[in-house]
Amino acid sequence: MILLENIHKTFGSLEVLKGISGRIPRGEVLAIIGPSGSGKSTLLRSINLLEIPTSGKVFVDNVCVSDKSANVEKLRTKVGMVFQQFNLFPHMSTLENIIYAPMKVKKMARKDAEILGKKLLEKVGLKDKAQTYPPNLSGGQKQRAAIARALAMEPEVILFDEPTSALDPEMVKEVLEVIKSLAHTGITMIIVTHEMGFAREIADRIWFLDEGHLVEDSMSQKFFKSPKTKRAKSFLEKVL
């Protein structure tokens, strides 16, 4: 379970997050939506402390991870992340990308890591790309490999930061299919996305952010049928 307590984040004089609190139960799929610049990605990145909140607290499994004394590396083994720009390591083969962290962080033996890696590559449909280097993969393949890399650490939570925004339209579907296959398998998923159809289909819960505030926190069906707030309503009218 993830608990956010009054998260504030400022960059210079710009206040991006203006006090966000919320709770994400284990195994739930949460989609964070909202206009550009509303603070969605910053909020997501605060959960694994790629952004350090200016004030407020982040709890993962009842441990306050935003404490200065907290073990951030241990937190990050529990909370995986998939980036908009994939961020695969270009100097390592696809398989190396996947097995590097389990070997380095979890001290997994290479043999076991390779078995795990190949299993994951098969899961995301890249069985034949194990030895390919990322620059030779298509965008959709890169993102699927990046998902496999995150899964290799067997995280309890995966953060998706606009996972399809950098993809050519014809590759969006293959990535969304992979993400969908992970939903409701026990893993908590938090997805920042502009794909409303996808959010509606996959998410249990929607957070609607606007100007650094969590304006609405609703179950997905309810949100898309009858949003509680005016701002959410006008946003949905614009994007749907």
Add this chain to the structure above:
Amino acid sequence: MFLDFERIWPSVPYILQGLPVTLGYMGASLFLGFIGGTFLAVLKVISIKPLNWFANFYTSIFRGTPLLLQLILIYHSTPQLIGYNISIWEAGILAFSLNSAAYMSVHIQGGINTVDKGQMEAALSLGISYPFAMKDIILPQAIKTILPSLVNEAVNLLKESALISFIGGADILRRANIVASEKYLYFEPLLIAGGLYYVLVMILTMGANLLEKKLKTS
């Protein structure tokens, strides 16, 4: 103009014996300078202010004073300061390495800055610690992009290693000079020495070009 290579000919093997000496200074200093330069570059990019200051100060000192002065200072002041009788080899390699580390750190820092920020974030997000992310993810990419300028640094070291003759190191230049003063012939031995340096530099440069081509295709 009278060129008398015949009288020099018997001394050529003696000059050639300076080749491993020169290459030894270059190789050792390149290796140590690279390690030092990498270390300094990392000190410059991590977000701990005093370490940034230290690395920048170090770099400005070694780039802002003559290498020859650094060499002589290390050679002559080490016995005075700590009572250790430093050898020519030690003083030379120390001075060249410390100096070259400063120059290389600038290149390596530039290389680190060209690596996308997302690379570090991706590594950290997997629970990898900062030092390992730096060593395994960032530096290999950074160094690949700056390999050509590192070869350039090797060329500089090769030429600058001739300064060792000032404190008595028996490198190519020093040996050519000895031959010159023995035979009262200056042009010929120095020409041979110059030719040797030039050929070595050309070989390095050609290697660098090949390397660059190979990197471009990969």
